[in-house]
Amino acid sequence: MKKYFALALAALLGLAGCSNGTSEVSDSATTTTSETTAQTSSIEQQASEPLTVYLNDFDAIIPDLFKEKTGYDVEVVVGNGAETMSRISAEASNPQWDVVWLDSMYDIQNLNSEGMIMTDVEVDNAANLTDEFASLVPSDKSFYPTGAHAAGVIVYRNDVWSEEDAPKSYDDLTDPKYADAIGMADPGVAAPAYPLAAYFFDEKGMDGGMDYFTTLFENGLKVYPKNPQVVEAMASGEISIAMLQESNAYSMLAEGEPITIIWPEGGAAASTRVAAICSQTDQPDVAKAFVNFLLDPEVQQALINTGDEGFFTPSVDGVTTKEQRDASAPLAIADVVFGAENEADIKAWFADYSAQ
């Protein structure tokens, strides 16, 4: 009976094509079609339509840069990390994207688990990857890292805290003397804030992670939706210490705000930007060309030189980072499988605890 009800409602919604069975058939058919397309159509034929890339940064320079490098057109759809992942989920039955390029490695890993991204992607420029980043490429070669940035450097107002009194490590933040002074972005909303939270849960275990944040919450930790709001709170003096995405921290410095940036001992929790190809794309070769393009040292240098989010550690050799950035800039990246598998639980715990 309930099946009939479901079918009737689905028919009303026009969603019968989304049923699981159909979806499987559709997926395999599409995969077959993609393979056939790849075999029978040249890259030029595939490139007759622009490649659609979902991304959250560098939208201003990528189209021209890709056209200049490869001659192919690309259409970018920009949104923050969460909005983009939401769009991908909503489009699951009929994806409109060819490549996704976000600083949300754990989300992309989850897309991989759901069979939504292409595996065994081989690109020539993968050889340029540094050892650190090559180790992040999954064995099924479903995505490639294009860089990583600190999701949470420690930033403090130097007109409030002296160098001696200021925190030097993440553990220092639990000191009661910093009560009501600390803020961070919401891991459930801001793309870089989840890798930051995941780092603690990975490093200290689930219980240890909860204990760490419980201590911070009891000490008056303030959670803001996104990093720009953390910046506002720092600038207004509402908080005087923050775990802040590095690009925002360096922007504050450039704005002349009275802050000091600390790269925590043991490395700053990092967010890794990765690129993956949709398993249902009908432009697999152009999509691979795009991923290959992102792993080109010249391209990564251009991103660092001209992009809004140019503060990051490049994933390939032969690229110079921004001068203002700490020369060593140690990064600590939470395990990809751990981060992906526990994402929903960590975010739910965090959201509920911060609401109390």
Next chain:
Amino acid sequence: MRNRDNRISTIVFAILVLLVLLPLLAVLFQIVCPGLDLAKFDLSNLSILGDVFARPLWRKAFLNSLALAAGTTAVALLVAGAMAWIRTQYRFPGAKLLDLTAWVLMIIPSFILAQGWVYFSAGNGIAKAWFGLSWMSDYVFSFPGLVTVMTLCKWPMAYITIKTALEWEPIRLMHAAHMNGASAWRVWKDIQLPLMLPALCSAAMLIFMDTVGDYGLSSTITAVYSFPTLPYTIYSAICNSPARFDMAGVLSLCLMVLIVLAMFIQYKAMGSKRYDFLDNGTRKSEPRELTKGKTVVITLIAGGFCIIALGVPIGSSLIMSFSSAISIEGFSFTLENYQSVFASDSTLLTGIAHSLGLAVIAAGIGLIIAFCCAYVLTYSKSPLKKAIDMTTLIAMAVPGVVLGVGYIFVWNQKWLVPLGLHLYGTPAILVLAVVAAAIPLINRVLVAGMAKIPESLMTAAEMQGAGFITKIRTVMLPLLHNSAVSAVLSAFGGSIFNLAITTILYPPNWETLPVWISDSYNDLKFGQAAAATIISGICIITIMFLLERLLNMGSRKKGNAYGNNS
């Protein structure tokens, strides 16, 4: 007559199902069928409905939204009623400033007003840095402060609705009461106030629904002061990874329950009485002259109110647009923000053009559909009347972000491709969604206007041989002129800045104004966001002012044709 009404009702309802109910159903269906995957269909998933009061975040969001909407409704109704009263009853310098302020506030989206209030009230804001008002931050970022800011943003809808109702006086009844010795207070209390009940209820519903479903203001203020609301939590559920469409469905259901409760209270308050007092015993109200002292007091009250409601947020944005720093304490004058907005690689002007186009289409199509809706709701005996009423109200309360995601589910079907109806990824889907969002507001304002036109006037026209179209053209439209202009202009203004829907549905490389401003704000380019707000605001207000003059030209030429005891 009955058949024609039924036909209109059926068409209207079918359009509303397509534009509103289907996308909404697609989201709600997620509760029992996550991912719209029939293999996962399970009615036991309904148990997550109970989580609304179990999970701390959801419980807090529900209670916060209820308290904020109820508080704002009560305060804004009082404020708007008082302002509408002094505007229609008394003559004082700058009376039109109230109208202008109301119009401008209705055009400006809540997220921009909220940005202005944040620039003003934040710890490093204008209030503290320039005026030494260090208490402002603590006050604005508290529950009473949020109610105050919400009231200052939402009062115009109630003001326009109440003012429209106050434009006509049941003069014959008032004379009769005066002749029987009733005081001016008694006449107001026993005659004018009860006859205003539909307008007051309508105004209260508008404020309640607009507040309870407001995403822009609550999310912007929430960024500074932790105050989770239902729309913000719905946004968080949808724009999250993994996306929780089932949670969004549950929370949307909560929003609808709140609205149904509000509707129930409205129906109970109005009962089955008649309020169609507009006949030959009514006249257009004329503002009265006051003594010089009283005129000064009223002018100061109205002027001061306008300065706080509009001057503070817009003035703060104006100041920020000339600031070289995100913190007002580090302010130094610069024109760089304006230069960057007009730079050759800036896409702002394209965004403005796209948003204007969208708004014109939405207001035009929305007016036609909403007029039919209002006609059915006011005069028809169709069995679909209640369903249509409910659907338009639901459409008003459903947050744009939910409607947007629902549109993806409905219009991104593979089988629609050969039919040429695969609208996702094209501007057409934005048009549909923005029309859906515009209909309820136009409809509410028109319903309030139509409630004053007795059916006997329509019947009289029919008996004189007037057909349906003639009846509408010669009787209804002239009497509804003010309401229609109000409705269209407010829908036009609201559509230009529809942030939630355009964020979710905008096609690749199709810039829109609200997304441009919001992105700049989120990228910490406060000065640029503020400069874009000022430039686009001036463009849009100028266009709307000209439009208002144009649309009211006919009615001005007719002078007091309807005002002379018609």
